[in-house]
Amino acid sequence: MRSSIPLAQAPAVPALALDTVWFQVAGTLCNLRCRHCFIACGPTNRAHDYMDRESVRGHLREAESLGVRDVYFTGGEPFLHRDLVGILDDALRIAPTSVLTNATLLTPALVRELAALRDASRYSLEMRVSLDGITPEQNDPIRGPGTFDDTLRGAQHLSDGGFLPIITVTQTWDDADDRRLREGFHALLRARGIERPRVKILPLFKIGREASRTRGYAPEELLTPAHMDGYDPWLLQCSTSRMVTSRGVYVCPILINVPSARMAETLGASLRPFPLAHGACHTCWATGATCRN
Amino acid sequence: MTRIATLQGDELEGGIALLGGPYSNHRALRAGLEDARRRGAARIFCLGDLGGFGPNPGAIYPLLAARDVTTIAGNYDRSLAERLHDCGCGYTHPDDNHYARLSYAYTDRHTTDEQRAWLGTLPDGVRFERGGRRYLLCHGSPRRTNEFLWESACSDAFLLRLARDAEADTIVCTHTGLHWQRLLPGGVRVINVGSIGRPANDGRPNVWYAWLAPGSEEAAFIPVDYDHEAMAAEMEAERLPAPFVETIRGGWWTTCLEILPARERARGRF
Ligand code: SF4
Ligand code: SF4
Ligand SMILES: [Fe+2]
Numbered sequence: 001m002r003s004s005i006p007l008a009q010a011p012a013v014p015a016l017a018l019d020t021v022w023f024q025v026a027g028t029l030c031n032l033r034c035r036h037c038f039i040a041c042g043p044t045n046r047a048h049d050y051m052d053r054e055s056v057r058g059h060l061r062e063a064e065s066l067g068v069r070d071v072y073f074t075g076g077e078p079f080l081h082r083d084l085v086g087i088l089d090d091a092l093r094i095a096p097t098s099v100l101t102n103a104t105l106l107t108p109a110l111v112r113e114l115a116a117l118r119d120a121s122r123y124s125l126e127m128r129v130s131l132d133g134i135t136p137e138q139n140d141p142i143r144g145p146g147t148f149d150d151t152l153r154g155a156q157h158l159s160d161g162g163f164l165p166i167i168t169v170t171q172t173w174d175d176a177d178d179r180r181l182r183e184g185f186h187a188l189l190r191a192r193g194i195e196r197p198r199v200k201i202l203p204l205f206k207i208g209r210e211a212s213r214t215r216g217y218a219p220e221e222l223l224t225p226a227h228m229d230g231y232d233p234w235l236l237q238c239s240t241s242r243m244v245t246s247r248g249v250y251v252c253p254i255l256i257n258v259p260s261a262r263m264a265e266t267l268g269a270s271l272r273p274f275p276l277a278h279g280a281c282h283t284c285w286a287t288g289a290t291c292r293n
Numbered sequence: 294m295t296r297i298a299t300l301q302g303d304e305l306e307g308g309i310a311l312l313g314g315p316y317s318n319h320r321a322l323r324a325g326l327e328d329a330r331r332r333g334a335a336r337i338f339c340l341g342d343l344g345g346f347g348p349n350p351g352a353i354y355p356l357l358a359a360r361d362v363t364t365i366a367g368n369y370d371r372s373l374a375e376r377l378h379d380c381g382c383g384y385t386h387p388d389d390n391h392y393a394r395l396s397y398a399y400t401d402r403h404t405t406d407e408q409r410a411w412l413g414t415l416p417d418g419v420r421f422e423r424g425g426r427r428y429l430l431c432h433g434s435p436r437r438t439n440e441f442l443w444e445s446a447c448s449d450a451f452l453l454r455l456a457r458d459a460e461a462d463t464i465v466c467t468h469t470g471l472h473w474q475r476l477l478p479g480g481v482r483v484i485n486v487g488s489i490g491r492p493a494n495d496g497r498p499n500v501w502y503a504w505l506a507p508g509s510e511e512a513a514f515i516p517v518d519y520d521h522e523a524m525a526a527e528m529e530a531e532r533l534p535a536p537f538v539e540t541i542r543g544g545w546w547t548t549c550l551e552i553l554p555a556r557e558r559a560r561g562r563f
Binding site for chain 2: 019063064065068069070094095096118122123124126127162163164182198200234290293
């Protein structure tokens, strides 16, 4: 199945500004191995490696000079990184910061450290927790045995520490069930003592491990210049953000396994148009979805 | 942003009242304008979003006219003027959008063609010089009418970039409904004036506006009490959603909460 088209035929998204910088801080390393993971992370995947604190600092300094609004850390699982707390400290001095985690490694002691960072900063520290079902029967076949309970325990630690975690769900169901599932998540979280549940639903990107779980993109799901006619490029996160990994600066958090999506060594050099030649671009275009909070 | 009005005049050196979204709360707006008059405001600005949330949106227009308020278009005003199908608030969450749709439909039904035409004449921003500083007044941000500038979600670096791109020393905005200001390194100031029509999610029913006293470039945030019970009763009579009425009475936001960053959300009750 073809998942990209010749670059010359693809419409380009302009680089409007650098509002958001992502860090693939734990590379593609994760303690889980979710079946829909669009970047196919796992315990041994070193396609992208851990980023050391000094290198993150360098990119943060450059981001600040470019007027970055907010910063996101993801992986893999960021809390596998032994310097993560220090790195978050560096980030929170510069900008509002979000961490995307599966929460399975969070302990009360670690949450206390995070709360101290949060309270010392003028900016919000957001914790985003991934969960993919309202029962173990729904979640665990996708995310792995026992992950439902482990993740909810982590989310409860966050809640106990005064965080309002955003539970992030990948949409693996039909649109028709949307409202019911959303309410289901709210009820589940309330039942676990999380009084003010926040739930974000992300579309499924049919790449990485997900491409083999279901199917990849069909040729008609590729963008042509006509798709961008009258479309506000602002709605695509790649017009205002970039992703930094151990291997350089990529156009967005979704395409880090696509060699042509690597744009430069530095953020500044990466601020140029990008051809939307990939199946995943169609999902962004059609849903208007953003990986931001 | 496309249409920016540039103002000149000695009165700009005097006291200036900066009012955020009235959201159809004509009782609060009247009280705010009266407070500004008592302070001797030389000029009054409203930063847009006249409709939504409250009852009888038509009551806002004569109040603005009577006090000669210079008004900027908010996303709500743009949507009504252009007969769009939603308020263009920029919410991204279905729960937020649910209530946003209800209040937009109500305001849309109660807006006349004449009012739409007038909204269509409003500028997207206003510029002037005051005390040697370049002011830019806008609704959301200098670059997007519906961009949310929340205190805990805007880095210094970002605000400095916005000010530099807008060639402004002071940016004044609303759209979030929560007031704050920040003096940035180098002297740039950002003032979010909050909302004159909706309480500030702090458990108190009063509303707020921003006041620049003569000779001062630092804003004072002025709490304004008004007959919120009468407003609540009027909203009930118009059968507006009960959660909106609860906000007017209790001062806590009950809807459109998903857009709030962690810190602002944690301060509220819901
Ligand atoms: S989806 Fe998240 S938790 Fe699951 S394997 Fe991928 S990175 Fe790890
Ligand atoms: S996948 Fe989405 S965010 Fe990434 S380049 Fe394509 S459209 Fe932009
Ligand atoms: Fe607005």
